[in-house]
Amino acid sequence: MIPVIGLAVGIIAGLVLRPAVPAGLQPYLPIAIVAALDAVIGALRALGERRFDDRVFVVSFISNVVIAAFMVYLGDQLGVGSQLSTGVVVVLGIRIFSNAAAIRRRIFHA
Template sequence: MKTVKGGYALYGVLALVAGIVLGIVFSPQVPDAVQPYLPIAVVAALDAVFGGLRAYLDEIFDAKVFVVSFVFNVLVAALIVWLGDQLGVGTQLSTAIIVVLGIRIFGNAAALRRRLFGA
């Protein structure tokens, strides 16, 4: 199992800061066709990030697994929302995805809290 050394984690933080700064400076517009999928993609990405943080603290983090999980979560969530839109039940499927991913995020957050604070 691979672990990330402290120096490599700095690259991720720097990339995050650079992305936030670029987003603020250029203020990109989201196309109308993508807008229904963006909130679901953000929640799916947050699920992968919290899972990655948990794996990092448990010292079982693998960068390949994280990247695949991140991309796969976003794509599957977007695909389910698209399929729901095609079937005319997009709102119900979006809600289901948010509930499932929300449960996973809060589960990972609770594990992080227990690991960091022993509570």
């Protein structure tokens, strides 16, 4: 219940405040969002399998975001920023899809 309220508050805050993304954060935000989505989908899967743990979620969320941002930063420094961020997005996408598939199998048995 509380997470849902957090979700609503976040969306409303984003819509109302409409802050400009700081220039320094701009390359990292999309990747960080994908990484966080991966953590959230993983959490939903764990919730469905009744082994959800707040601590695991918080740690995986933060570490996902930080590592993704760091990889993008590293890629930028190495001059392969776009390729590396593509790689990160692909890997996270695969994880999101596999987690979503697990959830789907549990709900629909298909």
